[in-house]
Amino acid sequence: MSKDGADRVAAWLRANPSFLAERPDLYRLLTPPRRIHGEGLADHMAAMLDAERAANRDLAASARAEESFVHRAQRAVVALIAAPDAAEAVSQEWPALLGMDHCALADEGAPAPHRRSLPPGTVQALLPTGRDTLLRDDPSDAALLHGEAAALITRDALARLPL
Incomplete structure (x- = not known):
């Protein structure tokens, strides 16, 4: 200077x-x-x-x-x-372990214990081909994915899991 x-x-x-x-x-x-x-x-x-x-x-x-x-x-x-049942561990144990309000597995298959059943096409609509994760603020479809916990949800994270 x-x-x-x-x-x-x-x-x-x-x-x-x-x-x-x-x-x-x-x-x-x-x-x-x-x-x-x-x-x-x-x-x-x-x-x-x-x-x-x-x-x-x-x-x-x-x-x-x-x-x-x-x-x-x-x-x-x-x-x-x-865990003897992975879906049960995710829905019942993970919220407390991770400090979250709600954790769930969801799919478009037949209803099963500890899993949320989604209408056909929901996974593709939420996670299009090539997109395996998604972080969202104020999700508009919280009731669909989080059920009775929807009122607590201000953010969520979605991940495609290969089966």
Whole structure:
């Protein structure tokens, strides 16, 4: 940056002293001074450190949440492997294990215990050829897929399972 440009930035920051305090995310982009030369620089470095600590806290919280979900998914897979009836494990055990309101297997075949029976063509309509998964917000057909749990459903995930 030219000296003239640097002087203009410095003048603007002097005229707007709360600018950086109101945007702590910018501290992560700044290069801190190598040494402390007075109270103002010490505060600047402290703010940069606080911003970095906050980012690290967010990263750690995200890692813990991801680890928690991985652990829950592992428990759900073990329950599925150990279950004498996979459909029963999905509908009865998975909601609690995965922290979800409802889990179900559904197909267009004859009605069966612990499976939702769908009208012909539903699977193709929901998951067209070449599409094996779908995440949806506010599904309009929640009653069809989730039955009595439909009122609880704000999002769902559909997956085509090969049989």
